[in-house]
Amino acid sequence: MLLLSPMASAQSLGEALQECPGTLTGSTEPRQIHLQLTDNPSKVVVMWATARRGNAVVEWNGQSADGDSYCYNHDMAFHMASMTDLTPGEEVTYRVGDGNDWSQEYTFTPIDIEAERFEWIAIADHGDSSEALDVSEAIIADTTAQMVTISGDISYADGEQSVWDDWFANQEASMTRIPWVTAVGNHENEPGFEFTPYAHRFDADEVKEAEPFWYSRDFSGVHMVFMSTEHDYDSSSVQYAALEADLSAADANREQRPFIVVIAHKPMYSSNGYHGSEIALRVAVEELYQNHGVDLVIAGHDHFYERTWPVYQEEPQTFGDEDGTLFGQGSGPIHIVAGNAGRTPYTEMDEPQPAWSAYREVDTFGYMKLIYDGESRSLSFTFHRTDETIGDQFTIQEGVLNEKMEEQFQFIPGFGTLLPVISIICAAFFRNDSHCCSESDMVSC
Numbered sequence: 472m473l474l475l476s477p478m479a480s481a482q483s484l485g486e487a488l489q490e491c492p493g494t495l496t497g498s499t500e501p502r503q504i505h506l507q508l509t510d511n512p513s514k515v516v517v518m519w520a521t522a523r524r525g526n527a528v529v530e531w532n533g534q535s536a537d538g539d540s541y542c543y544n545h546d547m548a549f550h551m552a553s554m555t556d557l558t559p560g561e562e563v564t565y566r567v568g569d570g571n572d573w574s575q576e577y578t579f580t581p582i583d584i585e586a587e588r589f590e591w592i593a594i595a596d597h598g599d600s601s602e603a604l605d606v607s608e609a610i611i612a613d614t615t616a617q618m619v620t621i622s623g624d625i626s627y628a629d630g631e632q633s634v635w636d637d638w639f640a641n642q643e644a645s646m647t648r649i650p651w652v653t654a655v656g657n658h659e660n661e662p663g664f665e666f667t668p669y670a671h672r673f674d675a676d677e678v679k680e681a682e683p684f685w686y687s688r689d690f691s692g693v694h695m696v697f698m699s700t701e702h703d704y705d706s707s708s709v710q711y712a713a714l715e716a717d718l719s720a721a722d723a724n725r726e727q728r729p730f731i732v733v734i735a736h737k738p739m740y741s742s743n744g745y746h747g748s749e750i751a752l753r754v755a756v757e758e759l760y761q762n763h764g765v766d767l768v769i770a771g772h773d774h775f776y777e778r779t780w781p782v783y784q785e786e787p788q789t790f791g792d793e794d795g796t797l798f799g800q801g802s803g804p805i806h807i808v809a810g811n812a813g814r815t816p817y818t819e820m821d822e823p824q825p826a827w828s829a830y831r832e833v834d835t836f837g838y839m840k841l842i843y844d845g846e847s848r849s850l851s852f853t854f855h856r857t858d859e860t861i862g863d864q865f866t867i868q869e870g871v872l873n874e875k876m877e878e879q880f881q882f883i884p885g886f887g888t889l890l891p892v893i894s895i896i897c898a899a900f901f902r903n904d905s906h907c908c909s910e911s912d913m914v915s916c
């Protein structure tokens with residue numbers, strides 16, 4: 472499903488030559504090749520850059536299609552072309568070029584959004600530091616992820632456009648075989664350029680030079696919403712109306728896709744002292760997320776790792792099973808801050824740790840791996856550090872957790888309504904080791 476979003480205007484050849492005269496000369500070797508998802512699983516867009524402006528052609532599995540070429544105020548020409556009539560789950564071999572000079576051949580497998588299993592990697596706040604390259608290397612080495620999501624702050628070009636060129640080159644070994652799907656961060660709004668570089672280098676709508684800032688995609692078991700914390704999101708905004716319509720439709724389609732995940736940059740819950748919780752965002756959309764049962768929100772912006780309990784209005788709604796690592800649905804979203812993919816860590820944290828914060832760590836780098844398993848109808852989440860240790864891990868399963876426990880106690884009048892109160896008392900007691908406080912502990916609390 473594609474949501475309504477503002478778009479840049481198309482560019483004539485005359486405008487392009489005026490803006491990017493440097494693209495009249497140079498190499499036609501395709502670089503920065505990257506796949507982009509569309510909202511049609513049998514259609515995949517490929518984008519690339521060349522020093523010299525020229526034709527755009529993609530060849531795949533014996534077929535060929537012409538694409539579009541364009542540029543912005545930077546001396547590289549950009550190209551995009553669509554591979555169509557693909558069979559989800561079946562490998563495709565492709566190459567791109569101008570009809571004379573070609574890239575090498577690459578292969579990818581279009582995502583089957585009705586398969587039994589779906590795996591993806593999530594990161595935020597990336598850039599090109601040596602730590603960021605460690606994360607890139609780990610992503611490239613992963614052979615089972617079918618996609619990468621970035622919750623904003625992607626290259627940190629900040630007006631220096633060659634930084635984007637280098638960033639795409641760094642990820643090329645991954646991006647030629649799986650799509651990287653993005654939400655914008657504050658660093659995509661560049662000095663002197665605003666969102667123009669982002670709009671020319673990524674594509675989620677098959678319209679050249681025009682990137683929607685909010686949209687959604689369906690995958691096996693998961694409806695995923697990419698929203699923008701960098702555009703209006705208050706209740707009278709266009710984005711809010713689009714989010715409301717999208718989440719409402721997704722919530723009515725749980726049988727097909729049990730989980731709703733939001734990818735966005737600024738976190739509405741963060742106990743980091745650098746930025747902290749984005750209160751205006753929480754005021755604007757938390758109730759919407761709660762009412763439509765959003766299961767997981769993956770944000771960045773603060774350069775550390777944090778996971779909340781399922782939370783609403785700053786109150787933890789449940790502590791999951793006895794290990795505090797298995798959760799059901801319907802309590803409230805779990806919020807992740809995953810701003811630890813390569814930028815300088817923000818090490819000062821709010822003390823004491825808020826009751827809604829389940830786990831947090833600073834000074835580490837890594838990526839999140841998420842797996843939807845259609846057999847158990849569960850979504851598992853693992854934070855992998857780049858030193859190959861695991862930082863955090865939990866699973867959300869379809870339906871309400873501990874139904875049995877609630878049935879057991881339903882003879883006690885008002886037990887259900889007391890649960891959140893008991894949870895908060897527990898959290899206060901166990902603040903220093905909140906993993907030990909679970910719903911089963913509540914019985915003895």
Ligand SMILES: [Fe+2]
Nearest residue numbers: 596624772814
């Ligand atoms: Fe950042």
Ligand SMILES: [Fe+2]
Nearest residue numbers: 624656657772
């Ligand atoms: Fe940011």
